Amino acid sequence: MSDVANTVDTAETxxxxxxxxxxxxxxKTIRKFGAESAGGRDAxxxxxxxxxxxxxxxxxxxxxxxxxxxxxxxxxYAAYVEAESSKSIHDHSGTRANESKLRQLIKVGCMTGIDxxxxxxxxxxxxxxxxxxxxxxxxxxxxxxxxxxxxxxKPTEQLDGDYLEGIALKDGPKEKTVEGEIKxxxxxxxxxxxxxxxxxxxxxxxxxxxxxxxRDRAYxxxxxxxxxxxxxxxxxxxxxLTF
Numbered sequence: 001m002s003d004v005a006n007t008v009d010t011a012e013t014x015x016x017x018x019x020x021x022x023x024x025x026x027x028k029t030i031r032k033f034g035a036e037s038a039g040g041r042d043a044x045x046x047x048x049x050x051x052x053x054x055x056x057x058x059x060x061x062x063x064x065x066x067x068x069x070x071x072x073x074x075x076x077y078a079a080y081v082e083a084e085s086s087k088s089i090h091d092h093s094g095t096r097a098n099e100s101k102l103r104q105l106i107k108v109g110c111m112t113g114i115d116x117x118x119x120x121x122x123x124x125x126x127x128x129x130x131x132x133x134x135x136x137x138x139x140x141x142x143x144x145x146x147x148x149x150x151x152x153x154k155p156t157e158q159l160d161g162d163y164l165e166g167i168a169l170k171d172g173p174k175e176k177t178v179e180g181e182i183k184x185x186x187x188x189x190x191x192x193x194x195x196x197x198x199x200x201x202x203x204x205x206x207x208x209x210x211x212x213x214x215r216d217r218a219y220x221x222x223x224x225x226x227x228x229x230x231x232x233x234x235x236x237x238x239x240x241l242t243f
Contacts (some may be wrong), residue, residue, distance in 0.1 A: 026059055038085065050111040051109065052105050052106075061106070063109055072106055114156070119159060127168040136171060147164065189211040
């Protein structure tokens with residue numbers, strides 16, 4: 001039996017879960033994620049979300065160790081790698097670093113001063129918003145780990161959407177502009193009108209009027225750009241425009 005299997009099979013179920021099958025089911029699910037990764041699918045973001053939920057639900061914690069002295073982060077990472085590869089856990093580079101990342105996520109799930117599950121959902125939504133705005137975002141898993149580390153530094157203050165959007169970006173947050181904020185507001189209203197967003201559809205005429213007004217305002221920015229281009233082209237041709 002490999003070192004990975006030894007680590008996983010001796011996983012100690014927390015005392016309060018002796019008659020609870022959730023811990024064993026969790027290992028099965030995590031092995032499934034590893035198998036997905038082996039098949040070319042990016043399962044790490046799902047692993048991050050799942051581990052936080054396990055901790056928030058009391059299935060795992062950051063302190064309990066098995067008979068070999070391995071904590072949940074080590075056991076769960078071993079289970080993931082076992083399904084991902086036939087290699088021993090000790091043949092993988094960066095094992096301790098990867099266990100540490102998982103440990104941060106477990107610790108966040110165990111936090112009592114915040115809603116850890118909501119935090120991860122907010123992180124997912126923030127990254128999706130940045131993608132919708134065609135921003136360059138960090139890969140999901142490193143982003144979730146960064147969210148966990150930053151949240152651990154604020155025990156009672158849950159990270160908000162603006163903060164999460166900022167750290168989701170590859171090159172840090174871009175300076176906000178009037179045009180950018182108007183376009184963001186337009187996107188929100190457009191989703192309300194079409195019913196394609198997460199909120200219920202809004203058919204009120206005032207919502208539509210607000211969208212149309214913002215669209216007209218956004219068009220003015222485009223007009224300014226087009227006029228500037230015309231002046232630039234005219235100047236190159238030795239012509240001076242008076243408008």
